[in-house]
Amino acid sequence: MVGSSSPATIILQISIFLFTFPPTFCNFLPSQTLVFPLQTQNFPHRLSAASSSSDKLSFQHNVSLTVSLAAGSPPSMVLDTGSELSWLHCKKAPNLRSVFDPARSSSYLPVPCSRPDCATRTRDLHIPPSCDPKTKLCHVAISYADASSIEGNLARDTFVIGSKTRPGTLFGCMDSGSSSTSEEDGKTTGLMGMNRGALSFVNQMGLSRFSYCISGLDSTGVLILGDARFSWLGSLKYTPLVLETRPLPYFDRVAYTVRLEGIRVGSKLLPLPKSAFVPDHTGAGQTMVDSGTQFTFLLGPVYTALRTEFLKQTEGVLRVVDDPNFVFQGAMDLCYRVESGQPDYKSLPDVNLIFNGAEMRVSGQKLLYRVNGSGGNNQVYCFTFGNSDLLGMEAFVIGHHHQQNLWMEYDLANSRVGFAEVKCDLASQRLLSRV
Structure with a gap:
């Protein structure tokens, strides 16, 4: 939760998986998966x-x-x-x-x-x-x-x-x-x-390593503690962790920090300098991969550029909420009104987060989130990227909503995070059949 979210609610937040374990006792073996x-x-x-x-x-x-x-x-x-x-x-x-x-x-x-x-x-x-x-x-x-x-x-x-x-x-x-x-x-x-x-x-x-695969509602997922080397998984794309030893006022040294280098909407790379993604001398501007935060939050200038380009590419496809003061969860101010059914997800441009050595593709239903309470012929869907500045956050945070149907590996031994697109329900079926 980036050390700042409530453990069971949602201001920047989160999705909760609860597991109950019977108290069985034996020695812990770090090498066992x-x-x-x-x-x-x-x-x-x-x-x-x-x-x-x-x-x-x-x-x-x-x-x-x-x-x-x-x-x-x-x-x-x-x-x-x-x-x-x-x-x-x-x-x-x-x-x-x-x-x-x-x-x-x-x-x-x-x-x-x-x-x-x-x-x-x-x-x-x-x-x-x-x-x-x-x-x-x-x-x-x-x-x-x-x-x-x-x-x-x-x-x-x-x-x-x-x-x-x-x-x-x-x-x-x-x-x-x-x-x-x-x-x-x-x-x-x-x-x-x-x-x-x-x-x-x-x-x-x-x-030294753990992995998880998060699926959508009413589906299945899996958590792995230890090594996860499966032939059907394919090759993961890795991005190195950014390790900072100096105590800086706005840098969380124990977070899973990676280097975000750019964002592409459809085929259009946002016209932003690389310095827009680099932490400053205070540590403000780090990029954290966090399963404890629900959505993805970007610092103001980067969010504004993404919002502008997504609006441009979805003009005529989605209808913006006509209330300029409508903000979802305090930081998500790009919302759309859908009068019947669901949005046409196939017509939406992909948003690719470009990291050092890897890319994370956000597409389809992961781009929009239905606001609770909207229903009938007046449904509201909001863009699943928010403005960190509106929350008083000094960081980029990659939330778990955009990690759905990705195999996420936290490799502490090699100081890196890896991911690959996977159908999480199928992955869990493969693994659980062996348990």
Whole structure:
């Protein structure tokens, strides 16, 4: 979620996949590949039960990407590839369906202020931890762009994923906070971070590679922890990660940052200098690939150029909403009115995001998103690119909506991200038949 989105709502946001894992215990083997089936559904719904196999699970989908795991005693939690510190709700509240109770876990250990974990292991957190004067425990806090926040104490416990366990995993045991999305928060127990930070699930589990394939609603998908080398997958196109060691005010050093070099609409390359895509001396302008953000957001000048060209090429094909003040989700101001049926997706020009060494094609239904509440003969569809400036973001963010039906591989061993066009429902069928 780029460290700034609420874990279960949508201001820049997200699509949520929830998985429940039975607490089975054995040693974690970083070299072993784990395959998990996914099944998308519309939110809100009750959580699906886990299947009989400890390595098979189902999930539910609104508009972000998350995964549930078992930790200590029975509760499940949610995974986000754009966040670092994993956390669990540790205080009962009316809106929460379940919470993590430290008293019920024999493996739970709070982290005191005096431990090195409270300082040296938390260097990547946006808000430095502090010492709770009453409990003498390491206090952590996380805030999000939608004004929600969560805080509590740093702790250790055993985390379980499928049939694998990780004793002594560091996480936040959160007992207070404010949220504008209590209804959505009640659907989850916590969050599991998957970015490149020292405290992320990736680093604590010793993962060198993971992959996922996201499909649309009411379809299937797959999550792979470990190597994913399949003959039918074909060749992935890789783009190197941009690694920054200097602490810059607007650069997230533990995000999956890549180099965006241009954008093409149909056959027309946007007339922008390469400097428009390069971070400045403060770090503002980095490009992050984030499964925790729903749509794709571009800095103002680049967004304006894309908007102008897309408008030009769709003139006579789509009818713009006649209200100049209509903005969807605070940053998407190019919306169309469709009087009946669906837009003619085949007549829309592709939008190609050009990276160093690879291109990501956005086409068809991935270009437009139907606004909830519009229906009948007065449907509204919005362009799935937004203006980062309107959200106060200093970055380009490639969201999961544009990652649908792409095999996405995060190769930490070789510091790169790879992707290839794949039918995710077929990919999951191939893989799950072997599980």
